[in-house]
Amino acid sequence: MADTGGRTRRRGKDLLDAIYAAAVEEAAAGGPGRLTMDAIAKRAATARTTLYRRWSDPLDLLLDALAELHPVEQPAPGADDLRGDLIASLRLMVDWGFSPAGRAVLAILADPARDPAVVDALFERVFARRGGTFTQTVLRHYAHEGRIDPARLTPVVLDIGEALVAKRIMDTGEAPDDDYLAAVVDQAVLPAVGLPAEPPRHPRTPRRGGRTVTRGGEPA
Amino acid sequence: MADTGGRTRRRGKDLLDAIYAAAVEEAAAGGPGRLTMDAIAKRAATARTTLYRRWSDPLDLLLDALAELHPVEQPAPGADDLRGDLIASLRLMVDWGFSPAGRAVLAILADPARDPAVVDALFERVFARRGGTFTQTVLRHYAHEGRIDPARLTPVVLDIGEALVAKRIMDTGEAPDDDYLAAVVDQAVLPAVGLPAEPPRHPRTPRRGGRTVTRGGEPA
DNA sequence: ATTTTTAGGTACAGTCATGTATCTTATTGC
DNA sequence: GCAATAAGATACATGACTGTACCTAAAAAT
Numbered sequence: 289m290a291d292t293g294g295r296t297r298r299r300g301k302d303l304l305d306a307i308y309a310a311a312v313e314e315a316a317a318g319g320p321g322r323l324t325m326d327a328i329a330k331r332a333a334t335a336r337t338t339l340y341r342r343w344s345d346p347l348d349l350l351l352d353a354l355a356e357l358h359p360v361e362q363p364a365p366g367a368d369d370l371r372g373d374l375i376a377s378l379r380l381m382v383d384w385g386f387s388p389a390g391r392a393v394l395a396i397l398a399d400p401a402r403d404p405a406v407v408d409a410l411f412e413r414v415f416a417r418r419g420g421t422f423t424q425t426v427l428r429h430y431a432h433e434g435r436i437d438p439a440r441l442t443p444v445v446l447d448i449g450e451a452l453v454a455k456r457i458m459d460t461g462e463a464p465d466d467d468y469l470a471a472v473v474d475q476a477v478l479p480a481v482g483l484p485a486e487p488p489r490h491p492r493t494p495r496r497g498g499r500t501v502t503r504g505g506e507p508a
Numbered sequence: 509m510a511d512t513g514g515r516t517r518r519r520g521k522d523l524l525d526a527i528y529a530a531a532v533e534e535a536a537a538g539g540p541g542r543l544t545m546d547a548i549a550k551r552a553a554t555a556r557t558t559l560y561r562r563w564s565d566p567l568d569l570l571l572d573a574l575a576e577l578h579p580v581e582q583p584a585p586g587a588d589d590l591r592g593d594l595i596a597s598l599r600l601m602v603d604w605g606f607s608p609a610g611r612a613v614l615a616i617l618a619d620p621a622r623d624p625a626v627v628d629a630l631f632e633r634v635f636a637r638r639g640g641t642f643t644q645t646v647l648r649h650y651a652h653e654g655r656i657d658p659a660r661l662t663p664v665v666l667d668i669g670e671a672l673v674a675k676r677i678m679d680t681g682e683a684p685d686d687d688y689l690a691a692v693v694d695q696a697v698l699p700a701v702g703l704p705a706e707p708p709r710h711p712r713t714p715r716r717g718g719r720t721v722t723r724g725g726e727p728a
Numbered sequence: 729a730t731t732t733t734t735a736g737g738t739a740c741a742g743t744c745a746t747g748t749a750t751c752t753t754a755t756t757g758c
Numbered sequence: 759g760c761a762a763t764a765a766g767a768t769a770c771a772t773g774a775c776t777g778t779a780c781c782t783a784a785a786a787a788t
Binding site for chain 1: 535536537538539540541542611614615617618619620621622624627662663664665667668670671672674675676678679681688691692695696699700702
């Protein structure tokens with residue numbers, strides 16, 4: 289009953305957008321393992337036939353869908369607040385990770401049956417030509433301004449913030465709060481780039497929330 | 509045709525072991541989303557009926573299977589080599605993560621459709637009463653000996669090594685080599701506990717191998 | 729206005745997994 | 759040896775998804 293402008297049959301971009309949205313939502317909900325043409329068609333309120341005219345299987349469709357999605361917001365490093373900018377960039381990452389697109393991408397990457405070709409396609413088509421990861425953009429900015437030793441910005445160091453946040457999400461299944469992001473920046477990222485962690489506002493460590501598990505670990 | 513000692517029908521522990529192994533292998537191969545009673549029964553070469561006598565669904569079975577598995581090997585911190593012990597503990601983690609049990613557990617944790625109750629059960633039954641995570645065991649040991657400031661060992665810091673290794677595995681889908689583990693220890697873990705990173709043997713950063721993606725990121 | 733394109737819808741045969749029921753028989757406990 | 763237990767095997771109705779065929783009618787192109 290939505291206003292379709294008198295039209296009763298979607299076509300072209302309208303239809304594609306509906307299909308893409310349906311595919312991403314399905315993938316985010318059940319992962320690639322449970323993604324079916326049938327479910328996508330139902331969610332998009334179209335006929336399965338329409339899908340088969342363009343794609344041969346659900347994953348193929350999903351990759352097109354992800355490639356069409358709006359890109360992730362980029363961190364915009366501010367004037368003179370390395371710590372604050374790092375926290376903000378991690379917040380962007382968390383927000384993205386909990387969007388349907390983010391969930392779908394994570395599900396593909398974590399799929400034990402993942403096809404390397406699919407992962408490659410994901411990188412080439414979805415992540416093509418972006419500036420860098422979240423904290424990476426910020427760290428490079430401040431290195432360029434001479435406030436960080438560029439030699440410190442190794443691949444490992446550029447990944448520290450993202451890795452800890454990702455693990456936290458895996459462990460708890462929930463979005464970390466700002467206190468946790470601040471702890472990551474203060475206790476892991478800043479020491480790694482050779483800056484003294486700023487004096488902690490509260491001497492307490494971040495609340496533990498759930499449990500802490502390792503990718504191959506157990507409660508701390 | 510295996511030597512069954514003249515017996516033709518498995519029963520009790522023999523049968524259970526075969527079923528558990530089959531369940532874990534299936535879960536490791538396809539993730540919880542593709543885990544079915546049918547596939548487990550086929551792989552264990554038993555009748556589906558036999559499974560239904562004990563379990564009501566595949567996940568229930570899988571949790572029992574994981575609980576029965578041999579525990580992960582524990583890091584054994586040596587005399588006086590913090591750096592080496594940290595690297596060794598991360599190596600243990602990698603080995604575990606690529607075992608069928610490790611893959612199955614990761615697949616459960618990463619499943620977008622994961623049931624919190626299942627995750628809780630996993631922690632209670634599989635990870636119950638273990639000393640701690642991999643680098644955690646080592647770090648606590650050296651803190652106890654007074655070589656690390658215990659106040660530094662926050663939950664975030666105890667997770668750094670595991671988080672980076674986990675992310676690396678997610679990104680590349682392969683087991684990191686020792687150079688990478690050493691880089692993690694030198695560039696992230698040791699700085700976070702307030703120790704100067706040891707002089708790097710080679711001034712080069714670890715080889716990049718594949719790409720580096722963030723949990724919500726793109727190539728670096 | 730007429731033709732072309734393509735979305736919407738129905739139908740169908742095939743495959744796979746689910747639960748349940750039923751029967752036979754190997755193994756175990758007494 | 760005999761009875762109880764439980765594994766192995768087969769069958770069946772049900773439901774989900776697949777891939778294809780086929781038809782219709784709406785929207786766009788001419």
